[in-house]
Amino acid sequence: MPVSSCGLRRLELSVAEPELSVDFFAGVLGWTVIAEPGGSFSGWVGDRLVAGVVAGEQGWRVFFGGDGPRELKINSSVDTGRVLHGPWAPAPRAGEPCWVELMTAEPEDEYWVGELGWEVRPGVEDFVLFTSSRHGDPRPVAGRLTTDRASGWQVYFAVDDLEAACARVSELDGRVLLEPATVPTGRIASIEGPHGGACVLLEQPKGWGGTWAAS
Template structure:
């Protein structure tokens, strides 16, 4: 996460409730896991969340996690029995079918065609040409996360990919994102701008934990007050510290896996950039 990418959501989205985010902006994250009961224990203990289970039987126990009564993320059972535990990034759209067409024309794949989720909204699941999975959300009754960029809430989404050049072309065609190189030490970091805001980031795999031939994936950053303390607490709760806390210009970050293996990241913000 580059220094200049922090704090670029609309002012009303930082730490207070919002109705929705603009199309083309990450608006929601949820976890698909066979260990749903374990997730309902792990994440509330880690982030101070409470859970609201969807009453629809067809939802399979899908849980909306709340922070101070406001939606921040979700968790549900895997779509298929052999699916690995994974956090998914959802990008807001006003037309999921239109995005599906763009994905196919840009060389990606439609994994799950657009469909309605009760009266909540319309969603679809895709992969980019390098295999990174992502989703879109067309809101009806449910707009997505109601709070961002405060401890316990989603703060950033980032693509880790061995094909940055291909991703720059693909996501510009699909969402209209404009790639911009961002300073972050020796790392070739790309920020994606939508209008006057940075909405997501991208970097190549780094270090022994992420070999150069690693498949592409999206990761979700949750804001915390203290990255070191939260990472240590995650380990106490049965998680794994994949990349220990380290400093970047925007703050301090760490990469973790939860007890069932789902990857997620932490960011303790030390400064925000005025917009």
């Protein structure tokens, strides 16, 4: 079994209009944007890389820290290097990733356990927590929800004020797909930019995973 992955190495958003998309997320999440070679961009909060934005049509891709770079199922990969976001990383600041959740109609928990060295902790109803023990006691590192409403890894970003962030989404021609609501993870809203990149906003998470951080 590989060494247990303890969080995200990085994120990448693949969309048709990278510059317009990174400007949208910078406006909503307060990123500092840097132009990269080849027409791609990166978004930063302070000295921490949040995401790369590149040309394509695949949406969000998550890169978990691990012991060898490789492709995984769905929209994910393993990358080597320091984990920037996760249960043992510094607490998420506004604009940074603060959780990831796999939405799928066909749970394959054994696959993720085998590839990333995670354990499975039952949650509520059709939800489970994946935990990592890489640095001691198990901590929640990702979630999995069995559903036929969506598919793929869903990315969560921390915000200080959920209503204000949703207002910025509308001002920048994005869509609020799910109005602010309270779920087991915390207080969330689901949004999408005018050029793609649907994600979830989580208000003032105290740690990686919001309320799951204390579980």
